[in-house]
Amino acid sequence: MDNKRRKIETFKVAIGILIVIFIGIQFIQPLRNQSTEVTSVHIERLYPVPQNVKGILTQSCYDCHSNNTRYPWYSRIQPGAWYMAKHVKKGKEELNFSDFGTYSIRKQRSKFRSMSNQVNDGTMPLSSYTLIHRNAILTEEEKKILIQWFDTMTDSLK
Known part of the structure; x- marks a missing residue:
């Protein structure tokens, strides 16, 4: 059970990092x-x-x-x-x-x-x-x- 909980926590952290990256790249806009x-x-x-x-x-x-x-x-x-x-x-x-x-x-x-x-x-x-x-x-x-x-x-x- 402890291994499963660690995998879930790792997954949550990875999703959080992806969300932060996705939000961060929104501020880098190309010239129009x-x-x-x-x-x-x-x-x-x-x-x-x-x-x-x-x-x-x-x-x-x-x-x-x-x-x-x-x-x-x-x-x-x-x-x-x-x-x-x-x-x-x-x-x-x-x-x-x-x-x-x-x-x-x-x-x-x-x-x-x-x-x-x-x-x-x-x-x-x-x-x-x-x-x-x-x-x-x-x-x-x-x-x-x-x-x-x-x-x-x-x-x-x-």
């Missing part, structure tokens, strides 16, 4: 990716973006691929906030609509072509994002709208 400024190199300042395309980009792309992420309530809970910050950082490294004008014309053309292909084959937006953000799932009509605009932009940059 939020800017209300639309810079002169933002894609919307460089190219005519139809309203329907802008709406789709805002809803399904900008959270990970711009300088302004909309943060839901759960983004303040660790370790999820760290995962989200890492995900946004990686997304912006691959494509950042806020800095699109800093890309060479060749790179812009390549990005438009890549976006068209990724939307067409369903790899963007990521399923890990749409799992929680159900409103970011692209309908067939939205895919057609985006692909047509991406292809038009690709052709216009030749």
Whole structure:
């Protein structure tokens, strides 16, 4: 019986330590990716973006691929906030609509072509994002709208 009591006490101490660690990490928050400024190199300042395309980009792309992420309530809970910050950082490294004008014309053309292909084959937006953000799932009509605009932009940059 004494061995069982020791195991229970050890278990309680371990749970207590885990709770303290979980609470402690809540105070270590990553930097937020939020800017209300639309810079002169933002894609919307460089190219005519139809309203329907802008709406789709805002809803399904900008959270990970711009300088302004909309943060839901759960983004303040660790370790999820760290995962989200890492995900946004990686997304912006691959494509950042806020800095699109800093890309060479060749790179812009390549990005438009890549976006068209990724939307067409369903790899963007990521399923890990749409799992929680159900409103970011692209309908067939939205895919057609985006692909047509991406292809038009690709052709216009030749």
